[in-house]
Amino acid sequence: xxxxxxxxxxxxxxxxxxxxxxxxxxxxxxxxxxxxxxxxxxxxxxxxxxxxxxxxxxxxxxxxxxxxxxxxxxxxxxxxxxxxxxxxxxxxxxxxxxxxxxxxxxxxxxxxxxxxxxxxxxxxxxxxxxxxxxxxxxxxxxxxxxxxxxxxxxxxxxxxxxxxxxxxxxxxxxxxxxxxxxxxxx
Amino acid sequence: xxxxxxxxxxxxxxxxxxxxxxxxxxxxxxxxxxxxxxxxxxxxxxxxxxxxxxxxxxxxxxxxxxxxxxxxxxxxxxxxxxxxxxxxxxxxxxxxxxxxxxxxxxxxxxxxxxxxxxxxxxxxxxxxxxxxxxxxxxxxxxxxxxxxxxxxxxxxxxxxxxxxxxxxxxxxxxxxxxxxxxxxxxxxxxxxxxxxxxxxxxxxxxxxxxxxxxxxxxxxxxxxxxxxxxxxxxxxxxxxxxxxxxxxxxxxxxxxxxxxxxxxxxxxxxxxxxxxxxxxxxxxxxxxxxxxxxxxxxxxxxxxxxxxxxxxxxxxxxxxxxxxxxxxxxxxxxxxxxxxxxxxxxxxxxxxxxxxxxxxxxxxxxxxxxxxxxxxxxxxxx
Numbered sequence: 001x002x003x004x005x006x007x008x009x010x011x012x013x014x015x016x017x018x019x020x021x022x023x024x025x026x027x028x029x030x031x032x033x034x035x036x037x038x039x040x041x042x043x044x045x046x047x048x049x050x051x052x053x054x055x056x057x058x059x060x061x062x063x064x065x066x067x068x069x070x071x072x073x074x075x076x077x078x079x080x081x082x083x084x085x086x087x088x089x090x091x092x093x094x095x096x097x098x099x100x101x102x103x104x105x106x107x108x109x110x111x112x113x114x115x116x117x118x119x120x121x122x123x124x125x126x127x128x129x130x131x132x133x134x135x136x137x138x139x140x141x142x143x144x145x146x147x148x149x150x151x152x153x154x155x156x157x158x159x160x161x162x163x164x165x166x167x168x169x170x171x172x173x174x175x176x177x178x179x180x181x182x183x184x185x186x
Numbered sequence: 187x188x189x190x191x192x193x194x195x196x197x198x199x200x201x202x203x204x205x206x207x208x209x210x211x212x213x214x215x216x217x218x219x220x221x222x223x224x225x226x227x228x229x230x231x232x233x234x235x236x237x238x239x240x241x242x243x244x245x246x247x248x249x250x251x252x253x254x255x256x257x258x259x260x261x262x263x264x265x266x267x268x269x270x271x272x273x274x275x276x277x278x279x280x281x282x283x284x285x286x287x288x289x290x291x292x293x294x295x296x297x298x299x300x301x302x303x304x305x306x307x308x309x310x311x312x313x314x315x316x317x318x319x320x321x322x323x324x325x326x327x328x329x330x331x332x333x334x335x336x337x338x339x340x341x342x343x344x345x346x347x348x349x350x351x352x353x354x355x356x357x358x359x360x361x362x363x364x365x366x367x368x369x370x371x372x373x374x375x376x377x378x379x380x381x382x383x384x385x386x387x388x389x390x391x392x393x394x395x396x397x398x399x400x401x402x403x404x405x406x407x408x409x410x411x412x413x414x415x416x417x418x419x420x421x422x423x424x425x426x427x428x429x430x431x432x433x434x435x436x437x438x439x440x441x442x443x444x445x446x447x448x449x450x451x452x453x454x455x456x457x458x459x460x461x462x463x464x465x466x467x468x469x470x471x472x473x474x475x476x477x478x479x480x481x482x483x484x485x486x487x488x489x490x491x492x493x494x495x496x497x498x499x500x501x502x503x504x505x506x507x508x509x510x511x512x513x514x515x516x517x518x519x520x521x522x523x524x525x526x527x528x529x530x531x532x533x534x535x536x537x538x539x540x541x542x543x544x545x546x547x548x549x550x551x552x553x554x555x556x557x558x559x560x561x562x563x564x565x566x567x568x
Contacts, residue, residue, distance in 0.1 A: 073258035107229075
């Protein structure tokens with residue numbers, strides 16, 4: 001019968017419309033910005049640098065090895081190595097970055113930098129309200145540094161794994177130092 | 187393109203008294219699904235000539251990939267067909283795996299099938315929504331499709347970290363394992379999708395207005411479709427049984443029992459219907475894959491993340507993407523960057539038959555014929 005298909009279709013839209021009043025599964029939107037959905041643990045937006053301890057600049061894990069800058073698909077990371085070294089968490093002398101800039105206007109949030117970093121220094125953040133009134137999109141070392149506690153808070157599973165691995169390495173290094181005091185001095 | 191004045195001279199005898207009109211449709215036209223332009227020559231409201239103009243979204247993708255490492259090209263493939271990033275990843279890693287000879291563990295193959303078929307589900311659902319929007323059903327079917335798509339995108343976010351730019355697959359496997367409870371959530375989404383499809387079809391398939399608009403419009407003959415290299419649902423709607431999942435059996439598709447829906451006439455309605463039926467088959471594949479997925483490693487232990495230097499040679503990896511045959515042709519000269527990086531985009535090649543389908547139809551039909559091809563301009567222009 002001509003027109004029956006249209007009536008059947010209209011019944012469908014009415015079912016959805018009425019359903020949106022009593023079925024919570026049909027209410028798929030939230031009133032952003034008043035309401036916000038709980039963030040997803042694995043969500044990634046822009047990179048940040050993890051530091052240990054209190055002082056962001058002293059505790060940066062980054063050793064300025066530039067692997068992230070080489071692998072970055074958009075080449076948005078700029079690293080300048082400092083001339084001096086400082087000891088890392090294992091007591092080894094490592095370089096640290098004098099300049100570490102990420103151009104967030106170019107970054108495409110792919111997460112490859114965090115994936116290739118051998119020092120667990122660069123990780124992906126979860127912030128998303130990033131619009132600004134100026135062109136302050138090139139984030140410096142000081143803007144990027146965030147404490148390890150923050151990392152633990154946003155990615156608990158991954159942070160726990162990283163912390164465990166680092167504690168294990170530290171324990172091994174100390175055992176080695178104790179076994180061979182000559183090496184430890186050098 | 188023939189100038190309008192030439193066309194008019196050649197038609198001077200038969201249509202005295204009215205002129206042809208050349209209209210530039212797009213690039214900022216809501217029905218062109220992006221920045222796509224058509225130069226349409228109209229006789230009244232009937233299309234006499236149509237020439238597509240594209241390149242407005244050209245981003246130099248292939249050349250960028252030839253300057254970047256193999257790994258760094260994966261996020262760029264997300265941005266080709268930005269609706270189906272998972273299948274783009276898959277086609278690219280498949281060709282690199284052919285080039286390097288990496289094996290993929292069982293579990294990773296199953297995960298790839300699951301995310302690939304989920305991508306096909308929401309791509310086809312959204313396409314049906316967009317097509318209906320082009321026909322004038324503003325919003326309603328599209329919003330229903332988007333509601334379901336959002337559930338799948340939530341799954342992708344909890345798996346890969348991003349809703350659309352997933353950057354999930356790696357050479358020789360996948361980047362990370364499924365989070366706890368992901369499979370249960372996915373199984374729930376898939377189970378609900380079947381009833382969504384029933385309701386979606388109740389809304390659309392029997393609708394007389396849709397039948398009147400789409401029956402016999404934009405017919406693509408099978409011979410032309412084959413000659414032009416059309417692939418995907420557009421080709422199958424013309425009755426050609428060609429599905430790379432069946433032909434190549436890449437990955438583990440030989441293990442799944444599914445049928446390839448075919449159309450008869452190759453018009454807009456067949457292209458819509460083939461996609462609906464394909465979604466039903468995808469649900470079958472998904473159910474089987476989620477039931478059989480084994481435990482184990484998700485990446486080949488020999489796979490290197492960085493410094494991938496394949497031996498000199500070439501490889502062409504292709505998959506049945508939601509839009510058609512998506513292939514990556516790579517030539518390696520042994521260095522860390524590909525010597526040649528060529529993409530075979532299904533959208534672009536399916537678009538080449540647009541004029542043949544549109545001639546003789548009205549301008550309103552051009553809009554739905556374009557909608558039924560299923561193009562994404564990010565892939566057409568690259």
